[in-house]
Amino acid sequence: MEFDFDALDGKQRYKLLGSTVTPRPIAWVSTLGPNGKLNAAPFSFFNVFGEDPAVVGFSIQHRSEADMKDTGSNIRLHREFVVNLVSEDNLEKMNISAIEFPPHFSEFSEAELTPARSTKIETPRIAESHVAFECRLTQIVPLGPLRSLVLGEVVHMHIDDDAVIDAAKCYIDTRKLRLVGRMEANSYVRTSDILQLPRIPLDAWNPVQS
Template sequence: MDFDMRALPKASRYKILGSCVTPRPIAWVTSLSVDGVANAAPYSFFNVLGDDPPTIALGLLAHAELRLKDTAANIRARGEFVVNLVDEAHAEAMNLTCIDAPPEIDEFVLAGLEPAASVAVAPPRIASAPVSFECRSLHLIETGPRQIAVIAEVLHAHIRDEFVLDAENHYIDSPGMRLIARLHGSGWYSRQSATFQMKRPVWGRLRGRE
């Protein structure tokens, strides 16, 4: 079946995208308002774009109240934020920060999260998160009414010691982090409990089989 995405209502477009593009990593974004109020909110329209410089992309949809989401407003005002990754242990706290709280509410306090000072940016990171990326925005692109795509450079990475297998060679225990991801539909998430590996093909070896 074909769907004309231009003709569908907003909710239907979201259902199709969210149901088909899975699993999606979760960026638990911490930011600061112009008044210094800390904000934490999860976003699953998120991924890595490149490594020179290290670059991530973040999609921030419009607020239901027809305004910018607090995260988008904070990033636009300050140009800095932290992406914290979410493991199973933080799932409930992350879910609590999805709440439609007013801008003056500090989600660190609401969810019982301990802030930790960042090195290169003003917004705090989540101290207990398995990974935190301090980011500075490179480009803010308005892709629709109050919908913003953020392209940002990762300035500093924090990885909890128990997940660093070899610091010199930067070997990271990715399975050990037990990160979760967003799936289809409201409230559905996945664990990294079932994986498989395929080696990347090499053209020279493939040609040698002829």
């Protein structure tokens, strides 16, 4: 089967991409609103793009030309945000925070999330998350009339102590974090089914035995 993306509308492309580019990590983004109101929402069009500088990005589907979702408007205003990662034990709270609440609601109250002070930025992180990245806005790239890519530089990281194997060597026990990924529609995947595959050095590559 072939799909001609030129012949499809946005919804159809979303369905095809969203159900195949999987699993996707989830950025549970906390932001500060105009009156210091705390906001949180998940974004699975998300990934990391660099380390020097350390850049993460996620993309927002605007509700309309005037409404870039609360997350987008807040980031425009304060030029910072926190990416909190989602684990099995906070998946349900993440789902509550995805409800399309109007701006005067705080997802922190609705989902009973605990704000924790950030170190380098004003925006609090979500204490229930086991890993969080404090980010300063790098740029907002318009991808289309109703889609924007938000890029931020990670300036500080929080992680649960018991997920750190050796801080000096930056060794993390990824499995302890029990992170989840997004599959198609309302499906998620645990990250506990691990495959090991060592990299092959060039000088060990000899597929043709002579």
